[in-house]
């Protein structure tokens with residue numbers, strides 16, 4: 001068999017595939033229920049990792065796949081508590097695997113009949129949970145970053161006082177957003193050419209929520225400066241703290257000023273599926289557009305993002321490009337998704353969500369949210385009981401920030417940075433760090449279904465013990 005036909009040989013694929021699924025199932029078993037040896041991350045400095053890969057020459061596929069497994073962070077590990085990337089349900093990973101081999105594009109219906117149709121089906125199933133009626137619509141796109149810029153481009157097309165798409169503009173447009181919003185909103189504004197003046201950061205209150213009482217003043221000031229405010233973006237929740245903005249108040253403000261209201265619910269949108277936590281999204285039905293990352297809180301692999309619109313007609317106004325070789329006309333067609341998405345070729349994302357919805361029902365998404373958010377409440381209570389720890393705010397989601405604290409320590413930022421670094425190097429846990437009002441905090445996201453109270457207790461013990469030892473060594477140095 002020639003090289004190319006060998007590469008596509010169905011029987012080799014069958015054999016390799018069975019071996020790979022066996023290896024992944026074994027890996028999953030150990031990762032979900034690890035022994036003391038199984039680290040979350042086997043940390044290496046980037047240059048050392050590069051060196052390791054550049055001297056690896058095996059052609060044995062089992063060895064290649066196994067090395068990838070061993071050199072990757074284990075997101076399913078109960079002591080993975082880092083960034084908001086979920087541990088995908090194996091079933092959703094299988095759907096992604098199927099999608100990878102089928103490789104249907106999705107810009108045009110013919111190139112993705114199943115996945116294009118399922119995008120509409122899923123948005124139709126979900127939209128009423130977000131407070132939208134029959135006019136609601138949307139599609140899937142490649143990540144929260146792309147969804148947010150797509151929504152803001154749409155806002156510009158709908159709200160700008162001139163035809164920016166056709167004629168460009170010299171006018172200064174702007175967006176108002178909380179100072180705690182994800183950086184991609186700032187990036188989107190700058191990509192759109194509005195510069196630093198185009199992003200008006202609204203301070204947060206002591207709960208880290210956008211101060212909606214400052215919207216009116218900022219709006220008037222921008223107007224006096226000759227800017228046209230296009231939109232207000234609410235965070236649900238914001239990335240660093242996991243705190244939801246008051247969506248009801250932002251929505252009411254947008255209605256009163258005829259502004260586009262976009263919600264970046266990349267992380268916490270799925271709380272609408274939980275009876276207990278849906279109050280956090282109260283007011284989301286007022287939004288003109290909502291970003292929801294299914295690869296954060298819906299147990300599917302990335303990138304899988306939904307962008308919902310309150311009025312389907314708006315979603316066709318974002319791009320008005322003619323591509324007759326693809327679509328043959330400029331009419332709104334729900335099934336030719338490339339008319340509304342940033343991407344041309346797109347992954348078959350919808351099938352990953354569909355397989356979970358179809359086999360476990362919609363409430364499984366709410367159950368997952370409740371499990372993770374409840375655990376965060378427990379974590380916070382444990383922090384309050386530990387005198388060497390403090391938290392900046394009570395969590396509202398599964399993101400919990402805290403730091404090692406003692407009043408006889410001159411540099412708490414330095415000590416917390418060192419704690420985080422030590423934890424990364426040891427690899428028993430994976431947590432990250434953030435800066436809030438100039439204080440460094442350790443930041444966790446409880447997102448693995450295997451994480452339980454005992455893992456949180458272990459983390460607390462670990463942080464306090466590392467913090468004490470760094471502090472005591474420093475004291476000795478000074479002496």
Ligand SMILES: Cc1ncc(COP(=O)(O)O)c(C=O)c1O
Pocket residue numbers: 084142143144145146182184235236237238239264265266267293303305
């Ligand atoms: C609130 C929020 N918006 C947007 C993003 C970016 O999403 P993605 O990584 O899917 O592009 C994140 C990622 O953490 C986020 O937390």
